[in-house]
Structure formats: C-alpha cells, structure tokens
Amino acid sequence: xxxxxxxxxxxxxxxxxxxxxxxxxxxxxxxxxxxxxxxxxxxxxxxxxxxxxxxxxxxxxxxxxxxxxxxxxxxxxxxxxxxxxxxxxxxxxxxxxxxxxxxxxxxxxxxxxxxxxxxxxxxxxxxxxxxxxxxxxxxxxxxxxxxxxxxxxxxxxxxxxxxxxxxxxxxxxxxxxxxxxxxxxxxxxxxxxxxxxxxxxxxxxxxxxxxxxxxxxxxxxxxxxxxxxxxxxxxxxxxxxxxxxxxxxxxxxxxxxxxxxxxxxxxxxxxxxxxxxxxxxxxxxxxxxxxxxxxxxxxxxxxxxxx
Numbered sequence: 626x627x628x629x630x631x632x633x634x635x636x637x638x639x640x641x642x643x644x645x646x647x648x649x650x651x652x653x654x655x656x657x658x659x660x661x662x663x664x665x666x667x668x669x670x671x672x673x674x675x676x677x678x679x680x681x682x683x684x685x686x687x688x689x690x691x692x693x694x695x696x697x698x699x700x701x702x703x704x705x706x707x708x709x710x711x712x713x714x715x716x717x718x719x720x721x722x723x724x725x726x727x728x729x730x731x732x733x734x735x736x737x738x739x740x741x742x743x744x745x746x747x748x749x750x751x752x753x754x755x756x757x758x759x760x761x762x763x764x765x766x767x768x769x770x771x772x773x774x775x776x777x778x779x780x781x782x783x784x785x786x787x788x789x790x791x792x793x794x795x796x797x798x799x800x801x802x803x804x805x806x807x808x809x810x811x812x813x814x815x816x817x818x819x820x821x822x823x824x825x826x827x828x829x830x831x832x833x834x835x836x837x838x839x840x841x842x843x844x845x846x847x848x849x850x851x852x853x854x855x856x857x858x859x860x861x862x863x864x865x866x867x868x869x870x871x872x873x874x875x876x877x878x879x880x881x882x883x884x885x886x887x888x889x890x891x892x893x894x895x896x897x898x899x900x901x902x903x904x905x906x907x908x909x910x911x912x913x914x915x916x917x918x919x920x921x922x923x924x925x926x927x928x929x930x931x932x
Contacts, residue, residue: 659826667822668815682707687715696724700845702838703729704765709772712779723781727845729838730763731785733877733897733908740892762895763788766879770895774879777897780904784848786841790869790909794917796823796834803918808926816925836917843868843920844909868920871911878903 664670678685686707690697701708705728712719741760766773777783804816824831844866851865878900880893897906 659828663823663826667826668818681710683710683714686711687718690718690722693722696722698725698727698845698849699723700727700842701729701765702841704768705772705776706769709769709775712775716779719779719781725782725784725849726776727784727786727841727848728765729786729841730765730788730791731897731908732761732763732788733785733875733899733906734761734893735899738893738896738898763897766897767895770879770881773895774881777877777879777904777906783904783906784844785906785908786844787908787910790844790912791835791837791840793912794836794840794914796820796831796836798824798831800918800922803922805923805926808922812926816922836921839921840868840912840917843917843924846924847920866909868913868917869909869911870913871909873908873910875899875906875908876901876903877906 659667680688699708708726738761798820801817801820804813808816824834827834847866847868855865876899877897880896880898882894
C-alpha cells in the first residue's frame with residue numbers, strides 16, 4: 626500500500642504500471658475473488674470480531690519494530706511495496722531491528738542470461754494465466770520493481786525461496802495423505818476441506834497451483850530454528866533446513882533499466898541479476914517435496930515441523 630497524500634507528509638509511491646493498454650494482464654478478477662474469500666466462503670473460519678488495524682502496513686511495521694527489544698525476522702509473501710515505504714521513513718530502524726528477510730519468489734540469473742524472447746518494452750503479454758509477468762521474472766518483484774530495488778540495494782540480509790524451489794512443490798488432491806493421523810478432528814477436517822476447495826476457489830487449472838507462499842513460510846521457520854540450534858553460519862547457508870535440498874550465495878541486483886527491444890536491457894527489466902556491485906542473498910534453489918509437505922501439514926496440526 627502506498628498510502629494517501631497528506632499536506633505535509635512525504636510518501637513513497639511505487640512505479641508499477643508498465644502497460645497502460647487494456648487489458649493490463651494483472652491477475653483475472655475471478656482468481657482474486659476466490660483468494661480473498663477462501664476462508665469465508667469456501668472453508669469458513671469462525672467470525673473474527675477484531676477489526677483490522679487503522680494503520681497502513683508500513684506504519685504498523687515501524688511501530689512493531691520500535692517495540693521489539695531484539696532484531697526480528699520478516700517473512701514477506703508479496704511485493705516489497707510496504708517494506709520499501711517503511712525503509713524510506715526510517716532506514717536506521719530497519720537496519721537495527723531486521724535480522725533477516727525471507728522472500729517468496731525470485732531467481733538470480735547470470736549476467737549473460739538472454740532476455741525474454743519476443744518481449745519488448747513496455748511488456749504487454751502475460752507469461753501465465755495467473756500472473757501476467759514476463760518470462761524469467763517473479764511476480765512479487767515485477768509487481769513493484771522500484772520497491773524491490775530499494776530493499777535489495779539497501780543490503781538487509783535476504784533469503785529467497787526461489788522460483789525453482791517453489792515450482793518443484795506442486796499441489797495434488799491426494800496431499801491429504803500428509804495430514805498426521807494424530808491431528809485433532811477439527812484441524813484435520815479443516816485441512817481436508819482446504820485441499821479440496823483450493824482449486825475451486827482459485828478457478829485455476831490444478832497443474833498451475835503450487836505451494837508458493839506456504840513453502841516460504843516453512844523454509845523460514847526451519848532456518849530460524851536451525852540458527853537458534855546450530856548458529857547463524859549454518860542457517861545462513863540454508864543447509865540445516867530439511868525442506869531445502871540445495872542452497873547458494875550470490876551477489877544480486879535488480880535490473881531497472883528499460884529498453885525498446887528485447888536485445889537490450891529492457892528484456893531484463895525487473896529480473897534479479899548476478900552482479901559484482903550487488904548485495905549478497907541466500908537462495909534456496911531446490912526443494913524436498915515430501916519433507917516440505919510433511920512439515921507443512923504437521924506444522925498446521927501444531928506439532929514439531931522440523932521435517
């Protein structure tokens with residue numbers, strides 16, 4: 626959320642509208658409707674009497690960080706807009722209080738990686754029915770590359786649950802087999818309904834449904850646990866997270882330049898590129914499907930999710 630304009634306040638506004646032609650290639654409304662109402666229409670949860678916070682996300686984040694006595698970890702499951710706005714308001718606080726960012730998506734490409742074929746500036750063709758982002762770009766970065774550039778260039782420690790990590794975790798209807806038998810009856814029923822209703826709520830082909838954000842959450846929890854037990858160095862390498870089969874460390878930067886054809890920089894806009902002038906990121910590049918699903922469903926049931 627970029628927030629509203631007030632008379633005296635300076636606000637951070639992202640630059641996300643890359644194509645003014647209709648349709649915009651943003652996610653189809655019928656997809657968003659299902660996501661927004663999944664836990665009220667398809668798998669109803671008890672009514673929550675607590676109203677949402679009056680604060681915009683960046684203000685709520687800054688207030689929460691100021692109340693923390695020790696540095697904290699952030700799990701970011703969407704574009705970096707709100708975090709970038711918080712950065713522009715209080716960079717010192719973020720430096721002091723954020724220990725690690727776990728980010729859903731992204732892939733660090735080599736500097737000589739070819740640009741997308743037939744993609745020109747501004748991008749006008751969608752890569753999939755869901756995201757509409759060009760090939761080789763992650764939706765959470767492409768949705769607000771200006772904000773992503775702010776966070777990556779600022780240099781906070783970042784762990785990427787990369788595209789290759791997430792796309793190796795497909796969703797199947799028989800994933801109910803990973804629900805522990807010891808799971809409580811109410812939680813077990815909820816998980817069975819969740820598996821059954823997700824494809825219907827998304828109105829999407831089952832082959833396009835993955836455990837995107839869920840995989841990032843499991844990776845983060847396992848790495849945080851590993852750091853507490855084995856120390857920062859082991860956790861930083863992501864080698865102590867059972868769900869991560871292969872990890873790497875790279876210097877990366879956001880590609881921000883735009884060109885008028887795919888043979889120049891425009892073909893790489895909004896992609897993460899390996900760069901000697903970039904900042905270090907830790908990437909989980911390969912996942913253990915069975916270990917992830919075991920940890921995820923066991924964790925929802927309230928048991929140890931070490932895997």
